Amino acid sequence: MGAGHAHVLYREASSPVHRLAPEVKIAAMVLFTVAVVATPREALWAFAGYAVLVAVVAVLARVGLRWLLLRSMIELPFVLFAFALPFLGAGERVSVAGLSLSVDGLYGGWNIVAKGTLGVLASLLLAATTTTRDLILGLDRLRCPEIVTQIATFMLRYLDVLVGEARRMRVARVSRGDDPRFLWQLRGFAAGVGALFLRAFERGERVYLAMLSRGYSGRMPAVWQGAGAATAGQWLAAATVPLVAVCIAATAVVLT
């Protein structure tokens, strides 16, 4: 639990992207994604442009292609839907290799794959270069209400508590003669889910009281607030990516 509170996706490294202040990265990522989504789907070249941008940032952040591809598997349900669309879609049809496919469906499928993938890659790059603490600090500096950052802080902290308690309860079950395999573990787990919740809560409450007695007031420590906030130079440097993306999107809208 005490191990640094960095999440599983964080890639420890020292790169220009890692060194950027978190609020800058969050803002850039959100703007980039909005630009991608606003691009008309027929402008195929625009998506190539976005892919180049993502690749440049990935190289700068020293994030490997293999890692990115493995982690973007989360998108799989949507990709499957995208492949179903050419068959489900309505309207004009074309024949490709003996299959009758809907033109609208083909574009729709492409739209989901391209925009979804670019969005996931942008998130992964943010996650790979930003620790949990910095992420919440960034949201705080972007004027996110205190109650929201507070819930987010506790959520990320208690995830470890929850996982730890679940592991302890499993060990306890197994040591009392339960021999769960594969899916049958679920039954034992489901029966104990209420107990898990209570145990995690009582542990979490102690964590909270310990924080309170050490001067926690619902806000991030003041030292964090000031130190490492983004400079104008950082904002400018990070703005290049969304700005280029917005230019590509604007051109694509004008051309189509």
Place this chain on the structure above:
Amino acid sequence: MHISNGIINGPVAGIFAALALAALTVCVLRGRRDLDDRLAPMAGLVAAFIFAVQMLNFPIFTAGVSGHLLGGALAALLVGPWVGALCVAVVLVVQALVFGDGGVAMLGLNVTNMALLGTAVAYLLIAGLLRVLPRTPAGLGVTAFVSALLSVVVAAQGFVLQYWLGGTTDLGGNITGLAATMAGAHLLIGIGEGLITATTVVTVAKVRPDLVYALRALKPATPAPVPAVGGVR
């Protein structure tokens, strides 16, 4: 039920983002009053719990969304509608920013369905059912089960509405088919969600009834019982 980038068009996503932002602002203002020393760690744990159960998801092939537990009813029961909606919203924001689960540009849609619609429907049902049903663990369990089940189904229909308004691919007037697919899949999810919500809440209510927001807010008549172990709180 996360919507990925590109499934719903930009303008509709924008409108729902504005709607979600306005509603969340109300939640922040009302939630501040609720959040005390007892609720703060509970809100964090509820969010962590929802985050964990949402990790288990499977694709619904013909709808373009993933199916998983939502947790709106659990949040509404344990931390109330305002903080509860914020908890689910925080889960969705972190998932979108860090894991790329649900597009960032689609956050408004996802927050509207799962955080706002799910929690609101659940809390209205809870408020109604708790008044009618007997004040026993069974009554609470039934309340939790029914509200969780229906909130999941209604939240799923929120996606159908959004797809009807701004789906990027015309399914050829197949919107009723989509509605049926979503309702069917989410009825099954809702049963699972109902069982988990009911077990969790009933267990918590038996040991620490003071932790269940719905019981505090909606049943002020019963005097707070003193827990046998752990001293007076």
